[in-house]
Amino acid sequence: MSTHETIDWTGQVLEVRIEGPAHGGEFVARHDGRVIFCRGGLTGERVEVRVDDDPGRGFCRGTVQTVIEASDGRVEPTCPAAAAGGGCCDWSHIAPATARDLAGRVLAEQAGRIGRFEPPHGTVAVDVPAGDDTRSGWRTVARWFTDDDARPGVRRLRSREIVSQPCSQPDPRVLDAVLGAGVGRRREVLGVLGDDGTVHVAHRAADTDVRRGRGRASGRAAATRARARTAAGRRWELALGGPMVERRVGSRRWLVPVDAFWQAHRSAASHYSDLVGAAVADAPGVSTDPVVWDLYGGAGVFGAAARDAFAGAHITVVESAQGSLTAATETLGADAGIHTVRSRVETFLESGPTGTTQSTEDGARPVSGAADIVILDPPRGGAGIPVMQVLASATRSRIIHVGCDPASLARDVGVLVSAGWQLRDLRGVAAFPGTHHVEGVAVLDAPGRT
Template sequence: MTVRESIDWTGQVLRVRVEGPAHGGEFVARHSGRVIFCRGALTAEQVEVVVDDDPGKGFCRGTVRAVLEPSPDRVRPVCEAAAAGAGCCDWSYIDGPAARDLAGRVIGEQAARIGRIGIPHSPVPVDLPADDPATTGWRTTARWVTGADGRPGVRRARSRDVITEPCSQSDPRLLDAVLSAGIGPDREILGVLDDEGAIHVAHRAVTEDRPRGRGRNAARSAATRARARQARGRGWEHVVGGPTMVRRVGERRWHLPVDAFWQAHRSAATHYSDVVRAAVVDAPGVSGAPVVWDLYGGAGVFAAATLDAAPHARITVVESAPDALAAAEAALGADGGLRTVRSRVETFLEPGDETDPFGRPDVVILDPPRGGAGIPVMETVARTARSRVVHVGCDPASLARDVGVLVSAGWSLREFRGVAAFPGTHHVEGIAVLDAPGRN
């Protein structure tokens, strides 16, 4: 069938057989030659889906309203907020091991399709973070909003409505503290359980931006604009605990503003640190004093892991947030070989500025935000790093694109794994370790 631009199935109920997972948490099904991205479905199920977003091209989006033939991997959703329609735990109806397998398939598929990377194991294996089996209560930094009635909750999917059933991700002590604080209407709330067991609650005015247009991309852009207007560190009223949290990996401690970046899962920083340590220790052809770049380095968690593996390493942490770098210097400054650079990574790597007082890097570690490092950054890294690259990425598509740049420049993939760092959701962290041409 030829698909016409004017087609619109919005509101139609379709009976479909579900195929595999797509990037973004929906599942693929087909009807009359068009793809339907189905929310709330599972591989091989027969479902009835209501079309709720139809851009009028070769695909549309829908939500499952009845499961006619359920998968054995379907379980009762553990997240009350998601069951009530919130956008938080979109895979909370999928059994944990099955969800990890599905996430590994998405990582492998994106690697092949976008990165043109041959993966030896598909699905890519997805590990529990530091063997932590928690499916609920794993999040130690959480956010809520209050609506006009002042009750804290999370947003309904693709809506500004507030759902007050609890989300299962956050440690339950956080919501208890938020409820006891009695915060008023129209506030954004931040709750943190830090690594010394202290609870911090802060709130500020909700900043909103109306979507310009329909669909989830418009909603996402509106959220991004709102976040950009409400800068980090601004406007918080601290009502429980104080403005500074303590974070720990092993024996090291970081003092950070409560809204500074820290890995969301309570065991993620430890897991990634273990991976970095192992990757630095056996980087091919590298001495006991490697030169290392920790790009998008935050408070230097991976720099710390590097120093544990190679105490004489000379490390440059590149990061745009000054509060994170101050915390890195305070936590690691006593270790001689640390240099912090407050800069966007793109600027740090600009032509003519690729040199480092420590010399060309043996190992480059990258942990960019969701959009990934991008092709120009990866091309420079491919030319500059001597031995090994470790890329940690929370979006399988941008990770695939970034790693694909290295692979097409002749780098070989030594390890490619996922980490179930966001249980109950489709989100997954991917970690790729690559060796320079001629080094493996």
């Protein structure tokens, strides 16, 4: 193929064989030497795919139109919104066990390609959150957008257009409340189901910034920057329920702002808490009063899990969002061994650990510039190479990384592995059933620890 040849397959329908999953939810196929990223396919299938987007390079994107030879893992799609083109449940046509296997393959592939390391067991198992294997109605936090007729819906894939057919993810109580709230046209709507059964509905002006970056990665980055620029000027207005949402993990109760981060899956917070607590308790070579940093700590759920693992632990929860940190302080502040800090993680690592103190029952204990155990749950972009490099030298025993995205998790963990850290465990969590999204939990031990 000449480098000067103009290629545009847009609108063509091509017959291809699906090879395997790609990071991002699409599946890879090839035709005439070019890669086609296919939406709606499944490994091993022979399909007809319509090319929707062709940038004229070595790849294009398309949607499966006809399945000629179906995989045993294909099931009847469960999401009306996705069937109508919504960008929500892109894997609702895949049986849950098959989807988890594919998600594990993506985690392992990203580990090798980006992180330059191999999973400890070769493959990566993907857990069902706390054994809760429901395919629909699992989401307790969801967002919608209202169209010109004030009907709530999800956005069409790679578009601002609203699809009004219902998504299968939200708990029906949340959707019913949103439908009855009457928030008006061109609004962004937030629905939250508290653990006490209360439904909260808030709304604000929809983001109308339609600027796009070039390419998928830059497009996501541009969208993130646009949301950050406009969020402060688009305050939430309550339509139903109060401003604080009740959350529970184990015997503890949190009150978090309606717009504060919390795990969307109804069983995910408890599942992650159990995983992190077990990894903290098993950390090698630590005393009965280890120093623990809970970075990107949110409301302090993992800090609480660390306290349950070590009654004498000295725990610092670091979070930049005031609402989440206030929830952490109000729930955990009575525990003298838990200290909350409002700070960006980068700032905390530069200046926060050294010279600060934590209150304990025996008085103030200095916090050194190092921790025995670090737990981090960064946003989708990950912690980043500089943060991981600092943690590699500032952590004495174990790092537990909860990652929202396979690629950023692989990059972050790869920094530790290249510094001599030993990857003890890597597993996935199917916290978003019916979608390609998979989260990962990596447990690593410092060089020389057994």
